[in-house]
Amino acid sequence: MPTLRRIYQVTSRLIFSSPLTIPSLLTRTIATATTTRAMSSAMSSATAAAKRLQGKTVVITGASSGIGRSCALEFARTQPHDLRLILTARREDALRELAAQIRDEVGDGVKVLPVKLDVSKPDEVRGFVGGLPEEWRDIGVLVNNAGLVKGVAKAPEIAEADIAVMFDTNVTGLINMTQAILPVFKARGTEGGAGDIINIGSIAGREPYAGGSIYCASKAAVRAFTDALRRELVATRIRVMEVDPGQVETEFSVVRFYGDKSKADAVYAGCDPLTPEDIAEVVVFVATRRENVVVADTLVYPSHQAGAGVLHRKS
Numbered sequence: 590m591p592t593l594r595r596i597y598q599v600t601s602r603l604i605f606s607s608p609l610t611i612p613s614l615l616t617r618t619i620a621t622a623t624t625t626r627a628m629s630s631a632m633s634s635a636t637a638a639a640k641r642l643q644g645k646t647v648v649i650t651g652a653s654s655g656i657g658r659s660c661a662l663e664f665a666r667t668q669p670h671d672l673r674l675i676l677t678a679r680r681e682d683a684l685r686e687l688a689a690q691i692r693d694e695v696g697d698g699v700k701v702l703p704v705k706l707d708v709s710k711p712d713e714v715r716g717f718v719g720g721l722p723e724e725w726r727d728i729g730v731l732v733n734n735a736g737l738v739k740g741v742a743k744a745p746e747i748a749e750a751d752i753a754v755m756f757d758t759n760v761t762g763l764i765n766m767t768q769a770i771l772p773v774f775k776a777r778g779t780e781g782g783a784g785d786i787i788n789i790g791s792i793a794g795r796e797p798y799a800g801g802s803i804y805c806a807s808k809a810a811v812r813a814f815t816d817a818l819r820r821e822l823v824a825t826r827i828r829v830m831e832v833d834p835g836q837v838e839t840e841f842s843v844v845r846f847y848g849d850k851s852k853a854d855a856v857y858a859g860c861d862p863l864t865p866e867d868i869a870e871v872v873v874f875v876a877t878r879r880e881n882v883v884v885a886d887t888l889v890y891p892s893h894q895a896g897a898g899v900l901h902r903k904s
């Protein structure tokens with residue numbers, strides 16, 4: 590009894606001598622509990638994401654720049670202890686620099702293999718998996734990101750070379766990469782295979798615009814291929830997913846204007862475009878859902894965009 594009285598005395602002194610009222614104490618207690626719950630749920634979802642990537646081998650095409658480069662960093666940050674990244678593009682130096690950056694940032698837990706690969710060359714793609722060292726062949730995630738746009742010409746003035754490079758890279762390259770890696774996925778597990786294919790499409794594949802007919806057609810082809818493939822693989826554990834960015838500031842527009850940086854900058858004037866990191870976060874999110882969850886189709890805009898040509902520019 591004396592102990593109980595003592596507790597009562599201390600508690601009432603605390604309550605009545607404190608500037609805090611009972612409701613405010615309650616509010617603080619509830620707020621603290623909510624924050625703790627939110628923190629622990631954020632921690633557990635980060636832990637779950639890391640666990641789902643553990644031991645996996647991820648292939649990223651077009652990893653030398655922009656979205657592909659950011660995807661490599663985001664995968665490494667999400668699972669810094671046990672991951673293999675195969676980074677491919679034509680610019681080998683940029684891949685090697687990225688590999689060094691990843692090593693500096695997360696250490697040796699992420700093994701990185703830079704591979705020079707031009708996806709528009711069917712022979713190179715055909716030899717890709719066979720050319721990997723044995724311990725790198727167990728690929729679990731393919732991010733088909735390599736892609737480009739050339740020019741703003743309208744028919745009938747579109748250069749044949751531009752038509753060819755856009756289709757060879759964005760469409761044939763993506764399809765060939767998928768066909769090269771699918772046998773690895775199909776040989777995994779007992780349910781017809783397992784693995785993730787994440788194709789980077791575009792708003793341009795959903796809403797064609799003047800001056801972008803070939804690029805738009807190529808991204809519409811990516812969309813059709815992706816949707817058909819998901820149907821073909823429905824009896825397997827192979828997830829086929831597409832992420833369609835809106836306006837993202839990368840080297841994309843510099844490539845479109847054949848290296849003219851001032852024309853490229855004008856594309857983003859008065860806008861607040863997405864960053865490649867924004868798209869990388871979505872790519873890693875879809876790759877780290879529970880095995881039975883397929884985030885089949887995602888469209889990502891910056892807040893000033895509501896369609897392919899619907900952009901609010903601050904004057």
Ligand SMILES: NC(=O)c1ccc[n+]([C@@H]2O[C@H](COP(=O)([O-])OP(=O)(O)OC[C@H]3O[C@@H](n4cnc5c(N)ncnc54)[C@H](OP(=O)(O)O)[C@@H]3O)[C@@H](O)[C@H]2O)c1
Nearest residue numbers: 651653654655656678679680707708735736837839840841
């Ligand atoms: N930026 C946007 O607004 C936007 C919007 C929607 C969709 N996308 C799509 O996002 C993807 C990435 O573009 P990004 O914005 O990050 O542009 P980016 O900065 O120009 O990066 C493009 C990447 O693709 C690679 N690539 C180009 N041709 C290749 C080839 N033949 N073989 C292998 N790699 C090749 C480039 O590497 P190398 O030059 O070293 O080969 C580079 O790493 C593309 O599929 C693009 O269509 C971009």
